[in-house]
Amino acid sequence: MVAIREMPLKEFVLKGNAACAGCMDTLALRHALKALEGKVIQVVPACCTSVIQSLWPKSGLGVPILNTAFMAAAATASGVRAALKAKGREDVQVMVWAGDGGTFDIGIQALSGAFERRTDFLYVCYNNQVYSNTGTQRSGATPLYAQTTTTWYGKTEPEKMLDLVVAAHEPAYQATANAAYPRDLYEKFKRASEIHGPKFIHVLIPCPQAWNYPVELGVEIGKLAVETGYWILWERIGDKFKLSPQSKRFQDPAKRKPIEEFLKLQGRFSRLFKPKKDEKKIAELQAYVQHRWDVLMRTFT
């Protein structure tokens, strides 16, 4: 694991941008760009990042940013890569930085097409489990029973397991990451930067707006996601699967913290606790944790 001291100091996320205080997207992006050393063309569909970058004529991000339409991120990236190839520039990374909306839902077709064509690029889904840019409506990534502005009494379906959809395209590199684990994230981006072919990194982003928690708890909640076994950190280089060290321990259900500890800190799950604690729904969410571990391990091992 890279030591903090070894991480480069140069910043590509420039302070004074339009992100909310405590935004975990910018935290993840900081370290992603450090790992890529800024040698990247970043394609950004409609999402929070397209606002965080600030208003014309100023950009809060120190790398080339190509904004594109909501459903078009991966297709635009295919075009960027083709142009780089036509110009003989092989040394530049092409990275899509898209939210869960632009990946799970409206952007899934372009994602699938670009991966099936083996486009040499890195697709990053930074997932705060809602359509955040438009004000936190539910997405295909919103968990069961979470409150959003289009599921006021809680979403009635679980989130789709997008990682399996991506895996079906047999990418050259695939990983999950978490903004609360920046060193692990940094390493995964570094590894990805050395691999050619279609690559996918799925980053969990706690969001003070969408998840409704006191802003300073972002890292704590991100860590609870892993410690409850809810968010599993892993990577796959080709078809070699590896659980990341931070999640390995939680393969054993006895070692996991109860899901309640993750849920009760977030206002979006407050209906599970007030006015009366809904044990049945919490138990469902708890069972769901094991279900996802089962599916993951069954698929990749």
Add this chain to the structure above:
Amino acid sequence: MVNQVNTEPKSRADMPKTPYSAPVIGSTGKTGSWRTFNPVIDYDTCNRCRTCWLYCPEASIDLDEDGTPHIDYDYCKGCGICAQVCPKKCIEMVRAGQEEAT
């Protein structure tokens, strides 16, 4: 060849043909004005572990060569994550306007 514009135009003649922007610190202004709480570091307890620097979402903590962190109060938005993650608990979030004189 690429017009490095990041100042607001005074006339149409100053405008590029399509909106492209240049990277600059403080793109949304001095976001330090957003704060209601200021992070204050106790340098006697601080062991220069750089954890606060690692987790700052705004990249508004600068490091000396020996790792001493300095909060850039012009841009720090006061989220409080640094105070939460500090292993030595040596960062205090002090209500703005109520700081003790140093």
Add this chain to the structure above:
Amino acid sequence: MKTLLMSANYAAARAIVSARVEVVAAYPITPATTVPEQIALLDEEGIYKGEFIRVESEHSAMFACIGASSTGARAFTATSSNGLLLMDEALHWAAAARLPIVLANINRSVSPPWNIHVTHDDSMSKRDTGWIQFYVASVDEFYHTIIQAFKVAEDERVLMPVMVSADGFVLSHTVSTFDYLEPEEVDEFLPPYKPPHWVMNPDNPVSHGNIVFPEYYQEFRYQMHEASKNALKVYEEVERDYKRLFGKYFGGPIDQYRCDDAEVVFTSQGTVGAEAIDAIDELRDEGYKVGAARVRMYRPFPVEPMRALASKVKAFASFDRGVSYGFGGHVANDIRAALYHSPYRPIVKSYIGGLGGRDVTVDDIKEIILDTVKAVESGEMGPEETWHDLLE
């Protein structure tokens, strides 16, 4: 320059070789399909030297072109009807991003019902996107207008994308000879594309597309409007260079035939304009003073050339192979609007026909022209809009 024999679609595929296009992203749709098919073959055989992205939809095709053009590459795609409509948001995007992308559109009816034959509604409904629009009437014109399109698009005074439309099946699949230019022959006319304003390059990072508030949005749009209007003058220069270098000229924004002493002029777009030549000759032999004006450049609308033409004639018989529902023929109404504030206001009779691939023959055109001639002779205009050959 050498003579080749092939369909208009195949010729379009050759045009992108001649123009040294660097990235093509295209998706099949009848009757444009044979364009990407031929490009695929030329790509795999190493004749087309650029990249060909076999995208999964037309929306992705145009956004891939946008990604490529934003990174400094000369980009192209081909599509038709519903495919063109699917990429609508992308068309608006390319124009506002000031990317000189060229698109070959094969005119075809939009659905439902399914109809794979020619109607102009597809490209006509995109006339507000900012794309410069050409309509062609022969294999040779299609091939060369595509090459010219890059020159117009990449001119610093323009920097707007260009659409070249050809009638589905009637032209796209018609085999004819055309004059082919090797890339080396085109180089002097069309140098490599160098984006003069912004490009994606980590050596000089910029962000494109950030939010613009009401203070400035309007001025960006004004610039697009001016740039589109500049294309008229730029195209004049382009055709002059083309004539000098290759000895070819296609008629400017409005290709006029025997209009100088015409009383009635038949206007049209696409292959009907080619058929009109025969109709004019036959009517002239019968003593009628008529001419044909084929609108080649539709956006920007050639206001001054149209007014100049109007100064000479008594009436226009204006044929549209499409309709703007609730108001009428696209081009007929634009002609009327262009003439409204000019001193020359001959009557403009609108004729709508040929939809869904309905054949428009020389006899049909003669009938239409004679209908307008009758209006001129009787002094009574009659209906402002007539649907030709409509089932009773």
